[in-house]
Amino acid sequence: MTEVIKIVNDIKSKNYKPIYFLCGEETYYIDRISDLIEKSVLTEDEKSFNQVVLYGRDTTVEEIVSTAKRFPMMADYQVVIVKEAQNLSKTFEKFESYAVNPQLTTILVFAYRDKPDGRKKIFKTIKDKGVWFESKKLYDNQVPDWIVKVLKGQNYGIEPKAAAMLAEFLGTDLAKINNELEKLKIVFPEGHIFTPKNIEENIGFSKDYNVFELKSALATRNQQKAYAIIHNFAANPKDNPIVVVSGQMFAFFAQLLQYHGLKDKSKFNAAKALGVNPFFMDEYATASKNYPMRKVSQIIEIIRDMDVKSKGVGSGSMKEADMLKELVYKIFN
Structure with missing residues (x-):
């Protein structure tokens, strides 16, 4: 989580890197970082000419490189986001030449929803030139603490039993858990400490039969x-x-x-x-x-x-x- 905070803070401080390779089996942080770049780097006016979203199943490495080499129009940067980039895994090594010398006015983001072989040369190059972030799935026993930390960062609290109930009911899918937390935050004011009763009444989880x-x-x-x-x-x-x-x-x-x-x-x-x-x-x-x-x-x-x-x-x-x-x-x- 410390690594995520640093990446997010750097983006908010406009300390951008030319390549962001976001990968792993836990897609929650991949999506959060990718969405942050998509929404915050460019103004709405700049996005029309300078923001491109591609999908791995519908594009090629050559098209991505060609797009990434363009210069921005009336903006400091262009943003190129490649979603479902794991679909390019068989040809990804063709990206090596661009990764060695990336366009510094382009912010290229790969949302790679899988675990790649980080030992390959291309991925070592990306680690050297940009941001490499692997989002690992949490173990079952790590989820309650994750819930506590997320809520604490948002000025909420939660009782240990309530956090355990949430983790047991929702599993290790952080995106799903976050969606439920967002619903709870709509109902309760900032500073509230969530109880087992809150979880039962608002998420449909029986506190007696589980x-x-x-x-x-x-x-x-x-x-x-x-x-x-x-x-x-x-x-x-x-x-x-x-x-x-x-x-x-x-x-x-x-x-x-x-x-x-x-x-x-x-x-x-x-x-x-x-x-x-x-x-x-x-x-x-x-x-x-x-x-x-x-x-x-x-x-x-x-x-x-x-x-x-x-x-x-x-x-x-x-x-x-x-x-x-x-x-x-x-x-x-």
């Missing part, structure tokens, strides 16, 4: 609550696909196994080791008392077995809802 609460019920051995959640999942299978539920449960018990193995189980050390917010460490401490290490190992095997069954191996005619009920039963017994 994987987050299921993990909590399992950790505290609250069987009544766990079975109530499972019954709700069974009634709404499309909203709670078994692959997501089993994946989250596997991640929780794998972290619990890791917690058992820690010598220093102090809250902040354990949180750092497990990659979770310290707010949730009391839950892990409780779970470790309810599930000894040997039992946790057995549970992990049970979840793996159910995951195989959910993919049609050895499950017979067993329904997903019954698989989940059986899984919870075996965890408690």
